[in-house]
Amino acid sequence: MQVQQIINQIYTLPEASFAQLKSCIKEVSFPKKYLLLRADTIERKIYFIKTGIVRAYAYQNENEITFWFGKEGETIISMKSYIMNQPGYENIELLETCELYELKTDKLQELFKQDIHIANWGRKFAEQELIKTEERLIARQFSTTAERYSALLKNHPDLLQRISLGYIASYLGVTQVSLSRIRAEIK
């Protein structure tokens, strides 16, 4: 997915503002299994995914819990780093080789102060991420695991092909054994 498409799907910028923003972005690429972000560090970059798929995970006691997947067109960001300048929850691991667009957040913060269109783009970006996060929270509070698995199957069938079930079970908040039982019942 092209950077222009990713940026303008958030909020369409005037050409001059887009050019400013684009000049701060560079393309990078990393292999499968690469650890892009670490939970104990303050991340000063955000990434837009051109190709590939990633997962965010954190540790609870000794256990790894996967809590987010990102694919083409989505944004890899540690919200706590971005907003509060503190280490975030997420370790981000690449599940496939990825091509990414990289943007340094300090440059973005400068643009927010200078350009009202970019400030409003940043507002829309936060708002859209907020809606996504709220939807995940609501789904988790209101739906059973079976319902959320079915929704995932319907809305993102490619994820089931691209990601092993252990990670998906963790993401859904159950053990792999339990997810297996759910899959057996649906058939």
Added chain:
Amino acid sequence: MQVQQIINQIYTLPEASFAQLKSCIKEVSFPKKYLLLRADTIERKIYFIKTGIVRAYAYQNENEITFWFGKEGETIISMKSYIMNQPGYENIELLETCELYELKTDKLQELFKQDIHIANWGRKFAEQELIKTEERLIARQFSTTAERYSALLKNHPDLLQRISLGYIASYLGVTQVSLSRIRAEIK
């Protein structure tokens, strides 16, 4: 809590910008049990809570699920209405008589286009709500009900006094019976 304090705790505005924003805000008051927002409507106002406490709930089949509490200094908003102009999840019921600051969102949208400080205030507002939502999602995915109850007890002890346990159990995602068992174990 005064409106100036609520607005500037999000992001400190220059005086002129604050005056502009404040001129769009009026004070209103409603009694306990009043239904301020309905889930099936598009809400065109947001409220800042001066005094009182409210809950957001939705229906899952026949059951009511409480998924948010708001108190002094917090913002009552239907994010889906505000951001996507669609009916949101939340019914908002007042659990105490409340004094509120009311702001029409269409006026706010106008100010976003005119004033870069207010645009950045709006960005910070969305970002802070995002952090809060993310924290709730992470807590839900990573902590047991007992841990989340203890955190609530520690961080918001007043809520346990002001809100009945049925609503709190629902908020924590368990039955009241189960919450009672948790409370019995902690003692």
Added chain:
DNA sequence: TTCATTTTTTAACATTTGTAAAAGGATTCA
């Protein structure tokens, strides 16, 4: 205060989910 109502806890049993281990499939790479 006293009675009625609401809230919270307790109990008994059913259901769901977790744990640990093993078996069955699928994939990779020499």
Added chain:
DNA sequence: TGAATCCTTTTACAAATGTTAAAAAATGAA
């Protein structure tokens, strides 16, 4: 191809949570 590894399902049992009902405690109104 074949052996090793990884992924997924199945089984048996344990632990946690839900359901329903009743008892106890707290609250509120006359």
